[in-house]
Amino acid sequence: MSRRQPRIAQSRPPIVFSVLAALGVVFFLLPLIGLLVRTPWSDLVSLLASDVVIDALVLSAIASVAAVIISTIVGVPLAWVLARLEFRGRSLVRGLVLAPLVLPPVVGGAALLFALGRRGVVGEPLYDATGLVLPFSIWGVVVAVTFVSMPFLILTVEGALRNMDSRFEGAAASLGAGRWTVFRRVTLPMIGPSLAAGMILTWSRAIGEFGATVTFAGNLQGETQTLPLAVFVALESNRDAAIALSLLMVAISLTVLVLLRDRWLRSL
Amino acid sequence: MTLDVSITVSRGGEFTLEMSIRIEAGETVALLGPNGAGKSTAVASLAGLLPIDEGRIVLGNRVLDDPAEGVFVPPEEREIGVVFQDYLLFGHLTVAENVAFGLRSQKEEPDAVDAKTAVWLERLSLARLADTKARDLSGGQAQKVALARALIIDPELLLLDEPMAALDATTRVELRRDLGEHLSEFPGPRLLITHDPTEAFLLADEINVIEEGRITQVGSADDIRLRPRTRYIADLAGSNLLVGNASSGVVTVGTHVLHVADTAIGGSVLATIHPRAVSVHRQHPEGSPRNVWKTTIVRIEHFGDRVRLQTGEPLALAVEVTPAAVDALGLELGSDVWLSVKATEIGVEPG
Numbered sequence: 001m002s003r004r005q006p007r008i009a010q011s012r013p014p015i016v017f018s019v020l021a022a023l024g025v026v027f028f029l030l031p032l033i034g035l036l037v038r039t040p041w042s043d044l045v046s047l048l049a050s051d052v053v054i055d056a057l058v059l060s061a062i063a064s065v066a067a068v069i070i071s072t073i074v075g076v077p078l079a080w081v082l083a084r085l086e087f088r089g090r091s092l093v094r095g096l097v098l099a100p101l102v103l104p105p106v107v108g109g110a111a112l113l114f115a116l117g118r119r120g121v122v123g124e125p126l127y128d129a130t131g132l133v134l135p136f137s138i139w140g141v142v143v144a145v146t147f148v149s150m151p152f153l154i155l156t157v158e159g160a161l162r163n164m165d166s167r168f169e170g171a172a173a174s175l176g177a178g179r180w181t182v183f184r185r186v187t188l189p190m191i192g193p194s195l196a197a198g199m200i201l202t203w204s205r206a207i208g209e210f211g212a213t214v215t216f217a218g219n220l221q222g223e224t225q226t227l228p229l230a231v232f233v234a235l236e237s238n239r240d241a242a243i244a245l246s247l248l249m250v251a252i253s254l255t256v257l258v259l260l261r262d263r264w265l266r267s268l
Numbered sequence: 269m270t271l272d273v274s275i276t277v278s279r280g281g282e283f284t285l286e287m288s289i290r291i292e293a294g295e296t297v298a299l300l301g302p303n304g305a306g307k308s309t310a311v312a313s314l315a316g317l318l319p320i321d322e323g324r325i326v327l328g329n330r331v332l333d334d335p336a337e338g339v340f341v342p343p344e345e346r347e348i349g350v351v352f353q354d355y356l357l358f359g360h361l362t363v364a365e366n367v368a369f370g371l372r373s374q375k376e377e378p379d380a381v382d383a384k385t386a387v388w389l390e391r392l393s394l395a396r397l398a399d400t401k402a403r404d405l406s407g408g409q410a411q412k413v414a415l416a417r418a419l420i421i422d423p424e425l426l427l428l429d430e431p432m433a434a435l436d437a438t439t440r441v442e443l444r445r446d447l448g449e450h451l452s453e454f455p456g457p458r459l460l461i462t463h464d465p466t467e468a469f470l471l472a473d474e475i476n477v478i479e480e481g482r483i484t485q486v487g488s489a490d491d492i493r494l495r496p497r498t499r500y501i502a503d504l505a506g507s508n509l510l511v512g513n514a515s516s517g518v519v520t521v522g523t524h525v526l527h528v529a530d531t532a533i534g535g536s537v538l539a540t541i542h543p544r545a546v547s548v549h550r551q552h553p554e555g556s557p558r559n560v561w562k563t564t565i566v567r568i569e570h571f572g573d574r575v576r577l578q579t580g581e582p583l584a585l586a587v588e589v590t591p592a593a594v595d596a597l598g599l600e601l602g603s604d605v606w607l608s609v610k611a612t613e614i615g616v617e618p619g
Contacts, residue, residue, distance in 0.1 A: 175344075177370075189360045
């Protein structure tokens with residue numbers, strides 16, 4: 001007797017994989033359920049319409065998008081240098097720019113404060129010259145968020161540049177294309193999907209940033225209080241507001257990730 | 269316009285390429301050798317992707333690379349049209365965009381770019397593929413796009429790196445003739461890099477055999493085929509390649525007539541006979557072979573465990589026998605011998 005097999009060939013996971021994978025899904029699903037169960041659905045709209053939430057939402061949107069833009073403008077050339085140039089101390093530079101990946105964000109924030117704070121090594125002359133104070137301003141938020149999120153972009157783009165077949169760049173050069181044209185018309189399109197992935201990762205890290213922001217930029221509503229900071233404050237004072245804010249962050253993150261990921265996969 | 273190359277290039281410490289080549293305008297020279305012989309290094313050096321260590325590369329009246337003089341022209345200023353191995357088309361661009369790439373990069377007027385692109389697409393029968401993404405092309409189509417992309421910039425040298433290697437056998441035979449035509453239309457010097465002796469024999473005026481970074485023999489197809497200088501070349505050159513005309517099972521090569529098994533094929537053909545498929549006799553042989561003729565031995569060369577003979581009129585052939593056979597038959601220079609080849613041992617393909 002033969003069992004009916006599905007006509008479409010599909011890889012069959014070992015049973016233990018199915019069990020562990022299901023466990024993994026539950027692990028990620030449970031907190032979300034906890035959140036949804038406790039959500040004060042009737043008051044949700046008024047909670048989300050409060051000044052605190054709107055201010056935090058706007059600030060988070062601005063800071064995370066700014067972080068992605070700055071990370072792309074600075075991070076792509078940095079990744080290119082790390083991937084393509086051989087120079088003494090390259091490992092050291094790579095370690096330095098990737099350090100924020102493993103450094104506790106609070107430490108990063110403190111370091112930023114000592115360097116760029118009002119009394120900082122660079123911050124003090126900067127203030128004397130321009131009157132600009134980074135901490136406790138929206139600029140501080142952008143600096144802190146960019147500091148912790150840019151490494152994701154550098155890591156992804158450097159990997160893509162290393163894996164890319166650089167013979168294509170040679171082919172473009174042989175056709176008379178200068179270095180910038182080669183980069184713009186060949187290199188960039190070829191690493192496009194990875195760059196997009198790097199930008200999404202950078203944004204994901206930026207939108208959730210807490211430690212460096214609170215340490216370097218502070219926690220002033222309407223000035224430096226991003227969504228994660230607002231959640232933390234609300235947990236102490238207004239639990240319903242905290243839940244509403246959390247739900248908002250889950251919704252934003254899932255929407256952006258799902259939408260962008262689909263787009264990015266289609267473009268492959 | 270002449271290409272004059274005399275270079276030494278080290279790669280990775282272990283490997284060194286030492287090569288001198290001179291190609292006149294309108295001449296096709298093949299660099300024939302196995303993988304790892306230094307062919308890619310030669311391409312990279314000429315294209316400007318790998319600076320040479322010693323020597324000079326001169327194209328026309330321009331010095332492209334000369335470390336002693338401190339001259340190095342970067343690839344984008346060399347004006348060398350390269351058809352790269354695997355073609356290296358830009359997959360994210362369309363066929364037309366690939367072909368137009370060089371002109372656009374050199375900041376030509378958009379109208380002029382479009383007009384020239386249309387001409388080249390037409391010339392290589394690519395017009396209907398103009399809007400196809402390069403990544404969706406077949407091997408044969410990709411080769412044509414690569415050729416158009418290289419030729420449209422009106423280069424001073426045409427460099428073809430294994431232009432047939434990415435094609436299947438059928439397409440290869442078809443495109444070889446086309447490629448020959450495009451090569452002959454190109455006015456400057458042409459360098460064909462290949463590991464395939466047939467390709468070199470058919471497309472090049474002069475063949476440079478390269479082994480382990482050194483050029484071991486330079487000559488015409490007949491020089492290489494009949495008078496190989498190393499064991500490797502004898503093996504590489506492998507078969508006797510004869511250009512002739514076929515009709516109903518008979519191939520005429522010069523004045524000689526060969527009977528072949530394929531009776532369907534007609535017109536211009538390429539007949540191949542392996543040197544070991546030819547039997548040597550002192551008297552007219554008995555038996556069934558359809559092809560039997562009398563000739564003279566004009567050259568004898570020993571390559572270890574085999575001996576390579578070259579025969580004279582009416583058909584210059586390379587024949588391989590064992591040293592024992594040479595002794596048994598008492599073969600020496602000028603010996604009169606009978607040769608026989610079975611019709612089934614002669615390969616025939618459209619040429």
